[in-house]
Amino acid sequence: MSTTAFDAITTGYRRLPSRAILKDAGGSSFAEWTSGRSADALSTNAGADALPFQRWHRFKEAFSPELIADAVRSSPVPVRRLADPFGGSGTSALAAQFLGVQPVTIEVNPFLADLIAAKLANYRVPALLTALSRVTRKASRSRRSGSSIIRMLPDTFIEPGVKDRWLFDLSVAAEVFRLRQAIEEESDPAVARLLRVLLGGLIVGFSNAVVSGKGRRYRSSWKERRVDPKCVIPMFANAVAGAIVEITACAMRPVRTATVLQGDSRALFAGVGPIDQIVCSPPYPNSFDYTDVYNMELWMLGYLKSSRGNASLRRSTLSSHVQVSRDFDQAPRTRTLDKALRALNQVADELWDARIPAMVGAYFSDLQKLLQVSAQLLPPKGQAWFVVGDSQYANVHVQVANILAELAPAAGLRVERIAPFRSMRVSPQQSGRHMLSEDLVVFSRT
Numbered sequence: 033m034s035t036t037a038f039d040a041i042t043t044g045y046r047r048l049p050s051r052a053i054l055k056d057a058g059g060s061s062f063a064e065w066t067s068g069r070s071a072d073a074l075s076t077n078a079g080a081d082a083l084p085f086q087r088w089h090r091f092k093e094a095f096s097p098e099l100i101a102d103a104v105r106s107s108p109v110p111v112r113r114l115a116d117p118f119g120g121s122g123t124s125a126l127a128a129q130f131l132g133v134q135p136v137t138i139e140v141n142p143f144l145a146d147l148i149a150a151k152l153a154n155y156r157v158p159a160l161l162t163a164l165s166r167v168t169r170k171a172s173r174s175r176r177s178g179s180s181i182i183r184m185l186p187d188t189f190i191e192p193g194v195k196d197r198w199l200f201d202l203s204v205a206a207e208v209f210r211l212r213q214a215i216e217e218e219s220d221p222a223v224a225r226l227l228r229v230l231l232g233g234l235i236v237g238f239s240n241a242v243v244s245g246k247g248r249r250y251r252s253s254w255k256e257r258r259v260d261p262k263c264v265i266p267m268f269a270n271a272v273a274g275a276i277v278e279i280t281a282c283a284m285r286p287v288r289t290a291t292v293l294q295g296d297s298r299a300l301f302a303g304v305g306p307i308d309q310i311v312c313s314p315p316y317p318n319s320f321d322y323t324d325v326y327n328m329e330l331w332m333l334g335y336l337k338s339s340r341g342n343a344s345l346r347r348s349t350l351s352s353h354v355q356v357s358r359d360f361d362q363a364p365r366t367r368t369l370d371k372a373l374r375a376l377n378q379v380a381d382e383l384w385d386a387r388i389p390a391m392v393g394a395y396f397s398d399l400q401k402l403l404q405v406s407a408q409l410l411p412p413k414g415q416a417w418f419v420v421g422d423s424q425y426a427n428v429h430v431q432v433a434n435i436l437a438e439l440a441p442a443a444g445l446r447v448e449r450i451a452p453f454r455s456m457r458v459s460p461q462q463s464g465r466h467m468l469s470e471d472l473v474v475f476s477r478t
């Protein structure tokens with residue numbers, strides 16, 4: 033890009049955002065952040081991905097911020113510290129900050145953990161503007177080809193790809209890597225992290241593929257509709273400018289500190305210290321691995337550097353999928369789980385993967401430990417809100433909320449209520465019509 037074009041892009045971002053621009057970008061209270069949303073948004077994430085901060089990266093499975101407000105406001109004990117051991121897009125942590133509560137979040141995926149931390153951090157806006165200017169200028173003047181980065185990526189990623197298909201055109205990837213290298217040279221790690229995750233929000237759009245809950249597929253006629261490499265730096269500058277507006281508008285929210293831990297909550301949760309409430313949604317036992325959904329961001333931004341790293345990340349996730357070989361813990365015993373596992377073993381020949389019964393058993397072993405730790409961390413009467421979803425294999429229904437309710441007493445928790453949350457379709461292989469339930473289970477410490 034020429035220097036003139038570059039200046040035209042960045043000139044608009046040198047000044048602090050004006051009052052008029054800040055008006056629609058949030059504010060200091062929870063109501064200002066979620067403005068215009070209807071109260072019935074509770075059970076879906078309807079429109080939540082359009083909220084300030086949440087629009088930095090689309091996260092389909094996020095729950096609505098109103099769920100956190102409901103949990104905090106109805107808690108029998110005052111909530112000063114709220115934990116979510118499955119952070120995802122950071123809904124609980126962000127909502128907690130707006131509600132005046134200290135958030136604690138654990139997320140295993142390093143890109144998502146950085147995304148959460150970047151949303152929750154405090155910034156000096158003039159420093160962000162200078163960094164944006166510096167990074168875009170350096171990237172647009174750089175002549176680096178990114179070949180050292182490309183060598184570390186899977187062959188399917190960069191043109192010429194494999195079997196005449198590739199996720200990123202070479203010229204587009206080179207622009208992304210120039211930005212990435214300029215970002216890595218920033219001296220303030222919090223600023224670099226923010227810029228990196230905002231670049232992450234654009235990665236799928238720069239690729240020749242689309243990503244949905246069902247995985248990744250090439251855009252139709254992608255070879256004719258290629259991404260223009262000249263758009264990469266301007267789009268990045270726009271995304272950062274938009275985020276700076278939101279950061280400025282929400283800079284006075286009641287809590288601006290947070291604890292964000294990157295790693296496996298099965299190992300980390302017990303160490304987070306006393307908390308007053310838990311609100312979370314663990315992955316469902318439906319063989320879906322979030323590592324797949326964020327694969328492009330993880331590799332293109334340098335979070336993953338080898339296939340071994342990829343496998344090790346998959347092994348640190350909850351036992352909710354069979355995407356990687358691993359040892360599965362033994363299933364705990366409950367009436368409903370025993371019945372489901374017996375039924376699964378009876379239809380073993382019809383299952384698309386022989387490890388599914390072991391995975392389902394291990395899933396509940398993981399959640400049993402999580403319930404035990406929750407009881408240790410909460411005060412008497414303190415609540416844990418879990419949003420969970422059922423799954424189904426070869427017509428065997430795995431009733432997650434009921435099984436958790438059976439595990440709760442021995443873990444030191446009482447079930448206050450189980451409420452239907454929303455309904456999910458079973459997989460297309462199983463007709464795609466029958467609805468599986470998704471439930472909110474509220475536990476309290478006995």
Ligand SMILES: C[S@@+](CC[C@H](N)C(=O)[O-])C[C@H]1O[C@@H](n2cnc3c(N)ncnc32)[C@H](O)[C@@H]1O
Pocket residue numbers: 091093094095096117118119120121122123124138139140141144295296297298312313314315316322323348349350
């Ligand atoms: C259903 S999503 C959570 C969505 C979140 N409630 C929100 O509103 O964005 C589950 C998350 O758990 C994370 N996860 C899976 N296994 C984990 C583990 N062992 N420790 C921590 N996080 C894990 C996944 O990466 C995923 O982001």
